[in-house]
Amino acid sequence: MAERQLPLARELRPRFASLIVGANDTLRAAFAIERVTAALDRAHGALSADGAVVLTACLPDPGRMLGLPGPLARPLARRMHAVNTVVHAVSARYQGVHLHLADHRWVAERASWSVDRLHPSERGHRLLARGFHTALAAAGLPVGPPPPLTLDGPPPTRAGSAVWMATRGTRWVADRCTDLLPGLLALALKECRHGVAGSGRLLDAAAERATRTALAALTEPGGAALGKTAGTVKGAATMAG
Template identity: 60%
Template sequence: MTVRFAALGDSLTEGVGDPVTGGWRGWAALLAPSLSPDPVDFRNLARSGALSRDLLVSQLPTALALRPQYAAVVVGGNDTLRASFDLERTSRQVAALLSSLTAAGTVPLTACLPDPGRLLRLPAPLARPLARRMRGINAVVHALSEHHHAVHLHLADLPWTRQRALLSVDRLHPSAAGHQLIARGFHALLAEAGHPVGPPPVDLPVRAPGPGANLWWMATQGTRWVAARSTDLLPGLLALATIEARHLLRGSSRRLDHAEAAATAAIISRLTAPSSKPPLPDPLATPPAADTRPTG
């Protein structure tokens, strides 16, 4: 019996940071052969720059047509890196993704994500708003994963900042070693949950980036990324940073944390209520423009 596995997501699931001849490999491709002792039909639908709405409108219909037994749904990082970020909207989109997949009998694989401000070592007025957004997304994904019985990997808890070898040169995506760690983590969780998986993913030889890798990445990819974020994220983030700096000077920054926590708890309560059925957003509606430029 062939097992079908569809991977929905952004650049992390596409495999950025784990280069192979002709493109990227990534954790989902590494995990796929280990999902079953039988043959596995794997389709990677993830695309760099994808937002939650992109998964819902563009990737989900293709995934459902495949009738997969497993589907990766790792998303949210790009949403937090947009000036148009709205936790309520993103949460409803993630809820709709998981609801649609589980209704079709698919087991979702989800993960919480590390704080990008911490990975990039941004100053506090810039890092704290991003961290607040990421905490909100992660809390929602935790709750929705439990609500929909997803296999959830605590990806944010991995030692990204302590083990530099786990990060690629852009400091936002896993390295080849990081992708292998994610694949093994999902395999272990599936085995613990009683899924009939095959042998764990094999350890592949990896080579750490050389001393000039950071300069090469900045010359070939990083400058484009910085320019893209300068026209989208940066103006909004600077406005948030101004507010954050004022609160830091007044010693009242915890008010923002408490407000974020209260808003997140309210969203979770609405989306996980027994009668809650998050509607699928209308693809023909006019939302904020989706930015599909690569984050890394």
């Protein structure tokens, strides 16, 4: 995806560029934090070198958002934690504008999300825009008035959401069953095996080790490994809402 999108984005010579990754990546069987880290670093570095202000955000746990059972929710939370750690570190590496999104209270509100629970609703998009406005202002960049939170129209009704799921949503679920389901089931089976053996902490340790290794592969201009300080990286701004 990055190989296709990054050249197109650079051709536009943007002043601001949003680089939001995580949700779909954590659901895929081919997930590898090493590849995510390298792709994110390459994209952030290129856009920053072009003079763009790059906006990043840490995302909420997809298992919690989708209401998945523990054997599925835990490995997805582990993956999202790894991705968020990398996003924090890479944003700090290039002095981007980062938004702490994952732990804000509006993230848990149903009205902030579309029916698929993975994409923001109009209200969610407005809250995101308000948060980035705050982050840009905190970074000393010129901004206008904050985006309003007033919706353009009424939110979708339950009936409307049901119609979407019965039409477009059914196709989305069918596609995901072939794209994502086998990998998710394998994750759940592995989680259950470790749960029975009481060795779930080994999975946590392996994920943390892989994240440190991925970040250590990125070096600062002076040669210092980025991974040595990744655990203490803090984002640039918080989000009201």
